[in-house]
Amino acid sequence: xxxxxxxxxxxxxxxxxxxxxxxxxxxxxxxxxxxxxxxxxxxxxxxxxxxxxxxxxxxxxxxxxxxxxxxxxxxxxxxxxxxxxxxxxxxxxxxxxxxxxxxxxxxxxxxxxxxxxxxxxxxxxxxxxxxxxxxxxxxxxxxxxxxxxxxxxxxxxxxxxxxxxxxxxxxxxxxxxxxxxxxxxxxxxxxxxxxxxxxxxxxxxxxxxxxxxxxxxxxxxxxxxxxxxxxxxxxxxxxxxxxxxxxxxxxxxxxxxxxxxxxxxxxxxxxxxxxxxxxxxxxxxxxxxxxxxxxxxxxxxxxxxxxxxxxxxxxxxxxxxxxxxxxxxxxxxxxxxxxxxxxxxxxxxxxxxxxxxxxxxxxxxxxxxxxxxxxxxxxxxxxxxxxxxxxxxxxxxxxxxxxxxxxxxxxxxxxxxxxxxxxxxxxxxxxxxxxxxxxxxxxxxxxxxxxxxxxxxxxxxxxxxxxxxxxxxxxxxxxxxxxxxxxxxxxxxxxxxxxxxxxxxxxxxxxxxxxxxxxxxxxxxxxxxxxxxxxxxxxxxxxxxxxxxxxxxxxxxxxxxxxxxxxxxxxxxxxxxxxxxxxxxxxxxxxxxxxxxxxxxxxxxxxxxxxxxxxxxxxxxx
Numbered sequence: 001x002x003x004x005x006x007x008x009x010x011x012x013x014x015x016x017x018x019x020x021x022x023x024x025x026x027x028x029x030x031x032x033x034x035x036x037x038x039x040x041x042x043x044x045x046x047x048x049x050x051x052x053x054x055x056x057x058x059x060x061x062x063x064x065x066x067x068x069x070x071x072x073x074x075x076x077x078x079x080x081x082x083x084x085x086x087x088x089x090x091x092x093x094x095x096x097x098x099x100x101x102x103x104x105x106x107x108x109x110x111x112x113x114x115x116x117x118x119x120x121x122x123x124x125x126x127x128x129x130x131x132x133x134x135x136x137x138x139x140x141x142x143x144x145x146x147x148x149x150x151x152x153x154x155x156x157x158x159x160x161x162x163x164x165x166x167x168x169x170x171x172x173x174x175x176x177x178x179x180x181x182x183x184x185x186x187x188x189x190x191x192x193x194x195x196x197x198x199x200x201x202x203x204x205x206x207x208x209x210x211x212x213x214x215x216x217x218x219x220x221x222x223x224x225x226x227x228x229x230x231x232x233x234x235x236x237x238x239x240x241x242x243x244x245x246x247x248x249x250x251x252x253x254x255x256x257x258x259x260x261x262x263x264x265x266x267x268x269x270x271x272x273x274x275x276x277x278x279x280x281x282x283x284x285x286x287x288x289x290x291x292x293x294x295x296x297x298x299x300x301x302x303x304x305x306x307x308x309x310x311x312x313x314x315x316x317x318x319x320x321x322x323x324x325x326x327x328x329x330x331x332x333x334x335x336x337x338x339x340x341x342x343x344x345x346x347x348x349x350x351x352x353x354x355x356x357x358x359x360x361x362x363x364x365x366x367x368x369x370x371x372x373x374x375x376x377x378x379x380x381x382x383x384x385x386x387x388x389x390x391x392x393x394x395x396x397x398x399x400x401x402x403x404x405x406x407x408x409x410x411x412x413x414x415x416x417x418x419x420x421x422x423x424x425x426x427x428x429x430x431x432x433x434x435x436x437x438x439x440x441x442x443x444x445x446x447x448x449x450x451x452x453x454x455x456x457x458x459x460x461x462x463x464x465x466x467x468x469x470x471x472x473x474x475x476x477x478x479x480x481x482x483x484x485x486x487x488x489x490x491x492x493x494x495x496x497x498x499x500x501x502x503x504x505x506x507x508x509x510x511x512x513x514x515x516x517x518x519x520x521x522x523x524x525x526x527x528x529x530x531x532x533x534x535x536x537x538x539x540x541x542x543x544x545x546x547x548x549x550x551x552x553x554x555x556x557x558x559x560x561x562x563x564x565x566x567x568x569x570x571x572x573x574x575x576x577x578x579x580x581x582x583x584x585x586x587x588x589x590x591x592x593x594x595x596x597x598x599x600x601x602x603x604x605x606x607x608x609x610x611x612x613x614x615x616x617x618x619x620x621x622x
Contacts, residue, residue: 034056035055042096056075061145071123074103080486099121142169147173167185201249234258234261234319236316236343238283238327242325317333328343355379392463400448508538524601569592
């Protein structure tokens with residue numbers, strides 16, 4: 001049962017008293033929300049806080065005994081903007097650490113795509129064999145769990161969820177409550193269109209044009225680029241990304257040959273080229289194409305005699321081709337050490353010249369980053385295989401999805417609030433506005449295609465030029481530098497209004513114990529003190545209260561202890577200017593004030609943002 005499993009999992013990590021105190025329950029829905037102050041608890045969950053995040057980790061579950069569900073949400077970083085954007089992964093064994101890894105990938109992916117959205121990700125813990133009806137109900141109930149976070153997180157599809165699930169979420173939370181919705185909702189349906197796969201193929205096309213620039217590096221001195229008819233590709237993972245990558249490659253580069261594919265049942269390999277159109281149709285019908293489907297065709301004589309089939313799916317990576325596209329949901333497709341959990345060891349890998357990563361392979365976990373570095377030191381630096389990193393090339397999906405936020409939904413096409421949650425009523429309302437939604441969907445699709453082409457071609461050019469000019473850089477380091485540059489550039493443009501948070505406030509005639517209790521309850525180190533007209537009269541900090549107690553002042557109104565000379569920011573104050581004020585005045589927080597009215601506060605969380613610039617400087621000099 002989900003709550004028992006989640007509670008058991010959380011109780012192993014969080015002291016029961018803390019879990020009981022911190023968990024908020026309402027209408028059977030439970031939320032344990034952790035932030036930067038809970039670094040030790042996050043570490044127990046396998047989440048390492050660093051210079052980029054995470055900003056928020058929420059563990060959520062629904063105690064309804066009829067169908068108990070639970071999962072996690074990680075909002076990693078909002079430097080590019082708010083809300084964060086990232087898919088919902090639905091697996092029986094997903095953990096907060098897994099979700100954080102994926103959320104960090106979205107931080108870098110959205111930055112690389114220069115999208116005004118932060119990085120986030122959600123995970124649902126659910127059985128793999130749910131009926132379609134139970135699956136939809138889990139999604140519907142999870143939508144209610146994440147509704148309270150819709151200002152900072154917008155979901156899309158990922159492994160275990162799909163475009164239809166985003167429709168379910170939109171019915172519950174509104175059209176802007178999910179992306180990659182069906183066209184009938186004005187959506188860009190990234191799975192149906194193969195948006196991420198299209199980005200992988202665009203990256204491959206651009207790399208074929210510019211890879212000769214790498215011949216200035218010793219490991220690429222003998223690089224030979226193939227003629228169009230000589231281009232061969234193998235695809236690990238013939239799923240939502242891999243199958244569409246094969247289809248789009250066949251459409252855009254018809255002379256290229258897909259000579260190998262794998263899925264969970266095995267792999268197919270044929271040096272003369274596989275029949276991509278037939279395989280794609282089989283994938284659409286059955287979900288897999290090796291195993292049983294292939295054997296049936298083999299018996300019927302529908303396959304070439306030269307096509308080889310094996311049940312050992314990972315052995316596809318022993319075959320040679322010009323390009324490998326890893327599109328299976330595994331972090332490490334190549335391993336250096338025997339202890340590295342990977343699909344294939346580098347000693348047994350095939351001979352390739354290029355790897356274009358269609359799967360999410362980035363992880364902020366130090367051990368996984370170390371394994372990645374070891375792999376690239378051998379594969380890129382010694383073997384001379386160019387690697388195009390995942391979040392630079394497979395961002396087509398998020399670029400498509402982002403258009404559902406960038407190209408706004410007209411007010412006339414917003415589902416009436418009273419209709420939300422009523423599927424039948426929403427379906428009827430959608431049919432009434434079908435023509436308008438079709439036009440909106442086409443407009444967003446056109447914007448997505450143009451944005452994907454421009455961004456991914458630019459990313460590949462920037463990556464190759466950076467590697468060619470910096471022999472010491474590995475592709476993973478160069479890719480991260482590209483994303484952090486954009487994060488730092490966007491951060492320098494932001495203002496207090498973009499990042500401020502609510503500030504607790506009391507009237508000037510409040511007593512000291514009331515202020516102390518508010519600080520404890522809000523977990524804030526500063527509260528605003530307001531005069532009878534609601535204007536700021538001063539602030540009280542934890543230091544003010546500590547000093548008052550030390551001086552024997554335990555009662556009385558706040559006007560006796562508050563700081564009257566308030567250092568504040570305006571809504572238009574730039575973050576870099578705020579950082580200077582915080583540091584120069586040696587304070588950890590300040591209110592945001594306009595015309596005497598308190599709008600919110602900026603606090604020591606912002607100090608973490610300066611690390612974006614520091615991290616970029618470190619990367620540039622390393």
